[in-house]
Amino acid sequence: MRFLILTPVLLLAMLLAVWPEHALFTALPFPLTAWLALAFVASLALLMRQTDWLYWLAFLAGHYYAVQQGLQRPISEPAVALLYSYLPVLSALWLGFLVLLPRPPLLTKAGIALFVCSALLPVCLLYLPLPNWQDGLPDYHWLLQPVLSASPLSWLQATVLLLVVAMWLALLSYRNWPKPMLGQLAVLLCLTLFYLWLAQPELSGWATLIASSCLLLTLALQMLQLAYIDELTQLPQRRALIGHLNRLGKKSAVTMLDVDHFKKFNDTYGHDVGDQVLRLLGAILAKQRGMTAYRYGGEEFTLVFHHANPKKLKEQLEQVRQQVADYPLVVRQAGRPKDSDTGKKQRSSGQKSGGSKTVQITISLGCAIRQPGEKPEPLLKRADEALYKAKKKGRNCVVLTSS
Numbered sequence: 137m138r139f140l141i142l143t144p145v146l147l148l149a150m151l152l153a154v155w156p157e158h159a160l161f162t163a164l165p166f167p168l169t170a171w172l173a174l175a176f177v178a179s180l181a182l183l184m185r186q187t188d189w190l191y192w193l194a195f196l197a198g199h200y201y202a203v204q205q206g207l208q209r210p211i212s213e214p215a216v217a218l219l220y221s222y223l224p225v226l227s228a229l230w231l232g233f234l235v236l237l238p239r240p241p242l243l244t245k246a247g248i249a250l251f252v253c254s255a256l257l258p259v260c261l262l263y264l265p266l267p268n269w270q271d272g273l274p275d276y277h278w279l280l281q282p283v284l285s286a287s288p289l290s291w292l293q294a295t296v297l298l299l300v301v302a303m304w305l306a307l308l309s310y311r312n313w314p315k316p317m318l319g320q321l322a323v324l325l326c327l328t329l330f331y332l333w334l335a336q337p338e339l340s341g342w343a344t345l346i347a348s349s350c351l352l353l354t355l356a357l358q359m360l361q362l363a364y365i366d367e368l369t370q371l372p373q374r375r376a377l378i379g380h381l382n383r384l385g386k387k388s389a390v391t392m393l394d395v396d397h398f399k400k401f402n403d404t405y406g407h408d409v410g411d412q413v414l415r416l417l418g419a420i421l422a423k424q425r426g427m428t429a430y431r432y433g434g435e436e437f438t439l440v441f442h443h444a445n446p447k448k449l450k451e452q453l454e455q456v457r458q459q460v461a462d463y464p465l466v467v468r469q470a471g472r473p474k475d476s477d478t479g480k481k482q483r484s485s486g487q488k489s490g491g492s493k494t495v496q497i498t499i500s501l502g503c504a505i506r507q508p509g510e511k512p513e514p515l516l517k518r519a520d521e522a523l524y525k526a527k528k529k530g531r532n533c534v535v536l537t538s539s
């Protein structure tokens with residue numbers, strides 16, 4: 137789902153590669169469309185309190201202005217060629233800087249300074265004495281030569297862009313492909329496409345429009361996540377479950393699942409360790425095939441099945457129960473040194489710290505097979521009653537009911 141964010145850039149890249157003379161490229165009234173897109177996404181980001189995106193939007197706006205003012209003439213003109221040499225490098229470096237450094241909240245002095253810098257940095261290039269700098273760099277002149285004769289992209293630009301994209305991809309995979317970073321990568325990719333196909337009509341407008349659309353998609357996915365995904369377990373939560381139950385087919389079943397003696401567990405090991413257990417249980421449930429797992433609330437989870445075969449249901453649920461019961465949970469015990477110095481001293485003197493201990497948890501499961509025409513509420517209620525029976529039976533078991 138998260139890779140949806142990159143779809144607009146990929147579509148633009150494909151169109152540029154396969155059909156660069158497509159009428160679409162000249163169909164929109166630029167620059168108005170690009171400015172409207174930037175203003176629209178900025179208003180939404182403000183409305184949704186996702187002000188972090190305004191740094192990227194400010195940079196996109198500054199960049200678009202610089203391109204409109206400085207890159208609309210033939211690249212054979214020295215001033216245009218110089219701007220073309222420095223603007224992509226500056227863009228890649230600034231976007232890399234924005235990703236890597238902790239960004240202050242917008243409405244602080246540092247935040248406002250960062251916002252203004254993001255917007256004005258590309259614009260400043262229009263007024264800097266670039267030809268003087270060029271004269272000062274004779275030894276590195278080859279860096280400004282094109283990599284390919286067909287594209288004006290220079291060695292310097294290609295190296296910086298490649299380094300920043302490589303850093304981005306490494307960071308993305310290290311951090312498990314978070315959505316915001318995919319949106320930020322989309323901005324860089326859009327600008328890269330623009331520099332690669334510089335001669336394409338209206339491409340600066342399209343690149344800005346597509347980059348704004350990618351940020352809009354990221355915002356939408358973030359909002360969807362806030363509304364539907366439980367932060368602790370990363371499973372969809374009750375609101376998503378209700379939506380799913382309203383679309384249930386004739387043959388389906390719902391299971392309520394609850395951690396046994398969880399209050400005692402919390403009291404013994406602490407609420408934080410209890411949270412870790414719920415996170416882990418969420419990960420185990422998310423991996424199960426043939427069912428969709430939800431966090432219902434507290435230590436209760438719901439599993440939804442799209443079949444009504446009692447034998448198969450029992451087998452699947454027993455498997456889940458067994459998997460959880462067999463899972464060794466490593467718990468840090470109280471008495472563990474709080475700082476590493478004390479820990480080192482304890483280890484060197486052979487003293488035993490609190491260390492960790494392996495414990496097991498169990499779950500009880502109550503499953504109800506859907507009756508013809510049964511509404512979600514009574515179905516959930518029956519699953520809850522089955523869960524209650526499982527608890528009464530002694531816990532760590534499955535109770536299945538079809539009526």
Ligand SMILES: Nc1nc2c(ncn2[C@@H]2O[C@H](COP(=O)(O)OP(=O)(O)OP(=O)(O)O)[C@@H](O)[C@H]2O)c(=O)[nH]1
Binds near residue numbers: 394397400410
């Ligand atoms: N750590 C943690 N605990 C939670 C969370 N949500 C609910 N709980 C705890 O889960 C416990 C549920 O306790 P009970 O409903 O009495 O059930 P139980 O102790 O699991 O006993 P049985 O269900 O009868 O086996 C309470 O102590 C809640 O505080 C959570 O998000 N994190």
